[in-house]
Amino acid sequence: MEDQARIMQSLGGVTLAAHSVQGGMALPPPHGHEGTDGDGRKQDIGDILHQIMTITDQSLDEAQAKKHGLNCHRMKPALFSVLCEIKEKTGLSIRGAQEDDPPDPQLMRLDNMLLAEGVSGPEKGSASAAAAAAAAAVGGGADNSIEHSDYRAKLTQIRQIYHTELEKYEQACNEFTTHVMNLLREQSRTRPISPKEIERMVGIIHRKFSSIQMQLKQSTCEAVMILRSRFLDARRKRRNFSKQATEILNEYFYSHLSNPYPSEEAKEELAKKCGITVSQVSNWFGNKRIRYKKNIGKFQEEANLYAAKTAVNAAHAVAAAVQNSQANSPTTPNSGFQMKDEDFQMDATESKNSLLSNMFSGSSGSFNLPNAGDMFMSMQSLNGASYQGAQVGGSVQSQGDTIRHAISQAVGYSDGLRGHLYSPHGLNVNGGWHDAPTPSSVTSPTEGAGSVHSDTSN
DNA sequence: GATGATGATTACCC
DNA sequence: GGGTAATCATCATC
Numbered sequence: 001m002e003d004q005a006r007i008m009q010s011l012g013g014v015t016l017a018a019h020s021v022q023g024g025m026a027l028p029p030p031h032g033h034e035g036t037d038g039d040g041r042k043q044d045i046g047d048i049l050h051q052i053m054t055i056t057d058q059s060l061d062e063a064q065a066k067k068h069g070l071n072c073h074r075m076k077p078a079l080f081s082v083l084c085e086i087k088e089k090t091g092l093s094i095r096g097a098q099e100d101d102p103p104d105p106q107l108m109r110l111d112n113m114l115l116a117e118g119v120s121g122p123e124k125g126s127a128s129a130a131a132a133a134a135a136a137a138v139g140g141g142a143d144n145s146i147e148h149s150d151y152r153a154k155l156t157q158i159r160q161i162y163h164t165e166l167e168k169y170e171q172a173c174n175e176f177t178t179h180v181m182n183l184l185r186e187q188s189r190t191r192p193i194s195p196k197e198i199e200r201m202v203g204i205i206h207r208k209f210s211s212i213q214m215q216l217k218q219s220t221c222e223a224v225m226i227l228r229s230r231f232l233d234a235r236r237k238r239r240n241f242s243k244q245a246t247e248i249l250n251e252y253f254y255s256h257l258s259n260p261y262p263s264e265e266a267k268e269e270l271a272k273k274c275g276i277t278v279s280q281v282s283n284w285f286g287n288k289r290i291r292y293k294k295n296i297g298k299f300q301e302e303a304n305l306y307a308a309k310t311a312v313n314a315a316h317a318v319a320a321a322v323q324n325s326q327a328n329s330p331t332t333p334n335s336g337f338q339m340k341d342e343d344f345q346m347d348a349t350e351s352k353n354s355l356l357s358n359m360f361s362g363s364s365g366s367f368n369l370p371n372a373g374d375m376f377m378s379m380q381s382l383n384g385a386s387y388q389g390a391q392v393g394g395s396v397q398s399q400g401d402t403i404r405h406a407i408s409q410a411v412g413y414s415d416g417l418r419g420h421l422y423s424p425h426g427l428n429v430n431g432g433w434h435d436a437p438t439p440s441s442v443t444s445p446t447e448g449a450g451s452v453h454s455d456t457s458n
Numbered sequence: 459g460a461t462g463a464t465g466a467t468t469a470c471c472c
Numbered sequence: 473g474g475g476t477a478a479t480c481a482t483c484a485t486c
Contacts, residue, residue, distance in 0.1 A: 238465045238482055246464095261475090282474080283466060290477065291464090460486085467480075472473105 048075055052190075067190055083192030107210075110217040117224045119159045155224070162220045169216065173209035177202050241284070245274035249284050253292075254306040259433060260289055289433070 051070060055063050070076060114120040184198045241249070252270060253260050262270060267281045274281070292299045 240464065240483065280465075284464090286475070286477095287465070289475085294477095462483100462485085464483075465481090468478085469476100470478105471476080 044075060045079065048073060048079060071190065080192055084194045087192055087194070087197060104214070107214050107217070110214065110221055113221050113224070114162070114217060117221075118155065119162055119220055119224060158220060158223050162216070165216050166213065169209060169213055173206065176209075177205050180205060241274060241276060241280075245276060248273050249281070249288070250302065250306050251310060253285065253288050254303050255310055257303065260285060260292075261433070 048070065051066055055066055055070075058066065111120065180201060181198055184193050184201060187193050188198070240246075249270060252262065252266075256262070262281070262285060264278075267278045267285075271278045271281045276284075
């Protein structure tokens, strides 16, 4: 009843005068100047207010009937207007306090993070970019690609949950807003509810739902952070490279011992072959160079092993090339092939044997000696059918020339092996490698045909 | 569990 | 930016 008294006071002393003409009604005189007529109207208003205040205590039918009666009451518009104004005044102060809020920095941070992590915003690019970034931090390799996809899958899951929840919240917010608006509009027929107030109420609802959304964003961010940290923590959890990968890297290293600095292209190619990343190749060569330099004696055995291995590969490749040549040559169907150069006649078996013996005895005969890397690559090219002699350096035209070139490369490599077998090849007195141009590319002896590249070191 | 091997990281240099 | 050297952390072997 306090409220009623307050409203009565307001109606009597403050605002009623300003709204005394409503809907063509008679003007009630200002408070304090009313006479007996004023007393009557005051009584009338009090009566109406009493009816409004007690309407909720009545049964539905009674209330409906009373509501209709009140709606039709001649004083209703004036009273409604006054009540609206009172509410507006109090509402304005509330609104003034609530509006003009600066954008919440925490919300901005959350939004930015979700965008950066690829949870919000466009799906494909950022999500995979974030996944790739995390995967890059973790490292490459077959297992890591699994982890990569695992990370991506989990991120996608988080993204889906986030969007589903967000959608739910938005839907609930819209539904609730519509419901409240309808309710208020309906109520506004009997209660002093202005459109501004409805608007304000909608704002309040939106703010409430925004805070819920913020909680959702916060939870999502936490989930992403946990996922991310889990992957980043796995950074140091290394796995040894596969045996095959290590062999490929070692073969390249020892065949380029004079200048074990693979170019970017070479690194990429090695990475592709080994199923690791370029940075892992760089790491590997960095570690290898240092460890080799630190303990040449220890690595000598390994160097010999790889040198011998590569030499055998080379011999096999040459033999294969010779046989291939025999098979393809119309002039030399079954026997040894005839070279254009008189001083280069060799039976296939003989060539193989002499090559092998040369390789391990260190006798390279009168052949020129390209560097080990050249041989390293030539062998692969001979293993396959698509030998590209021009890329190796000479203008290889005839079949015989091709073979001669290959053999000379092989023998040249044996010289390279001699260096590897008997001395720390390529290291200068300061413990560093001799200056040499960076090789432009790489292939390993295990590689198939069609990947011959030049190596201009030495 | 001790130990060596090895991939990754970091600080520094050029 | 790429290389070295030192170091860390983990793996693999005994």
